[in-house]
Amino acid sequence: MAVHNIFRVKALFKNLFLALVLPLLIIILWQIASDRGLIKPSIFASPETITVSFDQMVEKGSYFKHVTASLGRVIYGYIIGSMLGLVLGSLAVLFKTFGKMVDPLIGILRPIPAIACIPFFILWLGIGEASKIGVIVIGAFWPVLLNTMQGIRSADPKLLELAKAFGKTRKIMLCKIILPSAVPAIFTGLRLGISGAWTCVVAAEMIAASAGVGYLISYGRELAQPGTLFVGIISIAIIGLIIDILVIKIQKKTLYWVDQED
Amino acid sequence: MAINVKNVQKFFIINGRKIEVLHDINFSIGDGQIISIVGTSGCGKSTLLKVIAGLEQSTSGSVELNGKKIDHPSEKDIGVIFQEPRLLPWSSVEKNIEFGISQTLSKSEKKKIIREHVDLVGLTGFEKALPKQLSGGMQQRVSIARSLINRPNTLLLDEPFGALDAFTKINMQKEVLHIWEKEKTTLILVTHDIDEAIFMGDKIVVLSAKPGTVKKVISVELPRPRDRTSDDFARVRRLVYEQFFPKEELAVEYNI
Numbered sequence: 001m002a003v004h005n006i007f008r009v010k011a012l013f014k015n016l017f018l019a020l021v022l023p024l025l026i027i028i029l030w031q032i033a034s035d036r037g038l039i040k041p042s043i044f045a046s047p048e049t050i051t052v053s054f055d056q057m058v059e060k061g062s063y064f065k066h067v068t069a070s071l072g073r074v075i076y077g078y079i080i081g082s083m084l085g086l087v088l089g090s091l092a093v094l095f096k097t098f099g100k101m102v103d104p105l106i107g108i109l110r111p112i113p114a115i116a117c118i119p120f121f122i123l124w125l126g127i128g129e130a131s132k133i134g135v136i137v138i139g140a141f142w143p144v145l146l147n148t149m150q151g152i153r154s155a156d157p158k159l160l161e162l163a164k165a166f167g168k169t170r171k172i173m174l175c176k177i178i179l180p181s182a183v184p185a186i187f188t189g190l191r192l193g194i195s196g197a198w199t200c201v202v203a204a205e206m207i208a209a210s211a212g213v214g215y216l217i218s219y220g221r222e223l224a225q226p227g228t229l230f231v232g233i234i235s236i237a238i239i240g241l242i243i244d245i246l247v248i249k250i251q252k253k254t255l256y257w258v259d260q261e262d
Numbered sequence: 263m264a265i266n267v268k269n270v271q272k273f274f275i276i277n278g279r280k281i282e283v284l285h286d287i288n289f290s291i292g293d294g295q296i297i298s299i300v301g302t303s304g305c306g307k308s309t310l311l312k313v314i315a316g317l318e319q320s321t322s323g324s325v326e327l328n329g330k331k332i333d334h335p336s337e338k339d340i341g342v343i344f345q346e347p348r349l350l351p352w353s354s355v356e357k358n359i360e361f362g363i364s365q366t367l368s369k370s371e372k373k374k375i376i377r378e379h380v381d382l383v384g385l386t387g388f389e390k391a392l393p394k395q396l397s398g399g400m401q402q403r404v405s406i407a408r409s410l411i412n413r414p415n416t417l418l419l420d421e422p423f424g425a426l427d428a429f430t431k432i433n434m435q436k437e438v439l440h441i442w443e444k445e446k447t448t449l450i451l452v453t454h455d456i457d458e459a460i461f462m463g464d465k466i467v468v469l470s471a472k473p474g475t476v477k478k479v480i481s482v483e484l485p486r487p488r489d490r491t492s493d494d495f496a497r498v499r500r501l502v503y504e505q506f507f508p509k510e511e512l513a514v515e516y517n518i
Contacts, residue, residue: 158348165317165335165342167364176361180352257352257392 045226050234053227067235069211070201073129077136078197082190084137085144089189092145093152094174106145114139114196115203122208132204132212139200140193147189151182184258187251194247198240213239265291265314265416265448269323272309282473283309284320289467289479296442296449298463300456300502306474307452308345311420314450315342327416341414345421347401349393355380355404356389362408379407383437399430406434410441416448423458435461439486456502460495461488468505478505 027047033039034046041049057063092099092106114135121131155178163173205214213235220229272284283306291297301307312318314325316335325332327339335342341362349358359376367375380389383403393401402422409417419438423431435458442449453459459466463482470477480501484494 158344158346159350161317162342162344162348165315166362167335176350180350183352257394259394 041226042224043226045230049227050230053225054231057228057231063231066211066213066216066232067239069209069215070205070213071239073132073204073212074136074194074197074201077133077201078140078194080133081137081140081197082144082193085141085146085189085193086148086186089145089148090152093149094178110142110146114142114200118204118207121204127208132201132209135200135204136197139196143192143196144186144189147185147192148182151185151189152178154185155181184255187247187255191244191247191251194243195240198236198243202236264293264328265450266326266329267310267314267323268326270310270313270320270325271322272306272313272318273321284313285473285475287323287474287476289465289476291448291450291465294446294448295464296451296462297465297467298459299450299452299467299469300454300459301469301474302471302506303454305469305471307454307469308420310469310474311342311418311450311452315340315418317342339414340416340418341409341412343406343409343417343419343422345424347393347398347405349401349404351393354390354392355385355396358393358404359407359411362411364412375411379411382410382441383407399426399434402426402434403437406438410445413445414447416450419449419451421453422451424453424455431458436487438462456499456506457490460484460498460502461490466502468502 030039030044031047034041034044034048045053054063057066088102092102117138118131118135121134125131125134159177159181160173163177168176201212202214202217205212206218209215213232216235217229217232220226220232267287267289270284270287271282274281274283287310289297299307299310309318313320314332316325316332319333327336332340350361353361356376359379360372363372363375377389380386383406385400385403385407388396388400393404396404402425406422422438423434426434438449439462441447449462451459451462460482466480466482468477468480469475480498482498484492484498489495
């Protein structure tokens with residue numbers, strides 16, 4: 001076992017190293033190009049400037065205010081949006097009549113990007129929290145809804161026939177076959193939903209907000225502070241990555257029966 | 263349990279065209295007998311089995327179990343073992359076998375019969391394993407245990423060993439015969455393997471294709487356990503082969 005663990009730790013370090021090589025290289029080249037005056041510091045803040053801006057924001061405490069503001073909205077909107085998607089998606093497949101009623105509606109509404117609804121939400125709900133959360137709800141809703149529907153439809157007909165041969169009731173079929181079959185697709189939906197929610201919060205905050213990562217970016221542009229602007233952009237990337245890693249970890253635990261890549 | 267298949271006819275509608283899959287099928291199975299149904303692929307043998315299981319309705323004619331018409335699946339009377347194991351991939355061996363239980367039992371009773379059936383199919387130690395961790399043969403044994411756990415009076419087997427390697431297949435055939443001797447279950451075995459049909463069956467129903475009709479019913483009067491290498495076995499084999507291949511063809515093969 002011990003030997004096995006040593007190999008695993010070694011492999012982990014090797015993978016970490018390989019993953020970091022290119023980002024580090026880009027940062028170094030970026031810094032050199034800034035120092036040599038090859039790129040305009042008033043637009044492309046150098047890594048050094050970005051770090052300084054970041055330090056200042058952390059010191060003032062404003063950085064965490066912005067991040068928690070965005071995260072709070074995402075969590076709020078994501079929970080509402082994904083729950084709605086999950087429930088409506090299940091009902092639309094399990095109850096054929098209901099499904100036939102909502103199918104055309106889904107077809108019409110789905111192509112509208114959540115971001116296109118931001119002005120309408122501001123008009124309707126004002127520039128407070130409600131309008132931002134409304135947009136996130138929509139951003140999370142669609143991927144969860146569509147993947148839930150697809151997942152519930154994907155139950156293996158051979159397993160359903162098996163349940164029939166064993167004289168199982170519809171309720172048992174639902175709990176033991178249809179819902180577990182849908183879990184992998186639902187997870188795909190939840191994963192797309194969280195990234196949709198994260199995109200929406202940034203967009204909504206850029207248009208109307210007084211705090212949040214999106215606000216940070218548009219504030220940086222308005223005051224011509226490229227350092228602040230880049231802190232915002234990089235934060236989006238890193239928080240998005242952390243969320244995705246967390247979701248994948250949960251997915252691996254939940255989908256224990258599916259063969260997954262490491 | 264005696265089963266009577268009477269004038270069973272079945273049509274499928276494919277691309278708007280009516281296609282006859284089964285034509286006037288008649289045969290009967292006595293209590294505790296083993297019937298092998300053989301035929302080329304696409305002759306409707308699996309459809310026939312599904313009609314007997316109550317999973318499909320015949321267009322006309324009927325299947326009777328002790329004089330009572332079968333028109334829906336009845337897990338207490340008839341168990342089905344499919345061509346594929348059809349295990350729930352998210353459930354352990356134990357849970358998959360438990361899925362077969364249709365009576366209401368207490369937790370400890372359930373536990374007891376599940377353990378008995380795990381032992382019966384030789385999977386002791388694999389109770390907690392997931393289907394993906396088992397070989398094809400082991401998976402099929404789980405599915406057999408799942409069907410046996412209800413102690414159905416009749417067991418329908420739809421090419422249950424088709425996907426197994428030759429050695430596992432022979433062992434599984436012996437295991438099923440073993441269970442049959444113990445439980446005196448009526449067995450209906452659909453297969454395209456002529457040796458298997460003779461090794462297992464008291465009677466062989468030969469189906470011809472397009473539409474599926476009973477071409478011949480051959481009684482196998484060999485003592486059990488049967489010896490695949492015996493002359494008597496070869497004689498029956500020849501009889502069955504003749505139903506599928508013209509005599510000249512066979513003669514050439516045997517002369518070589």
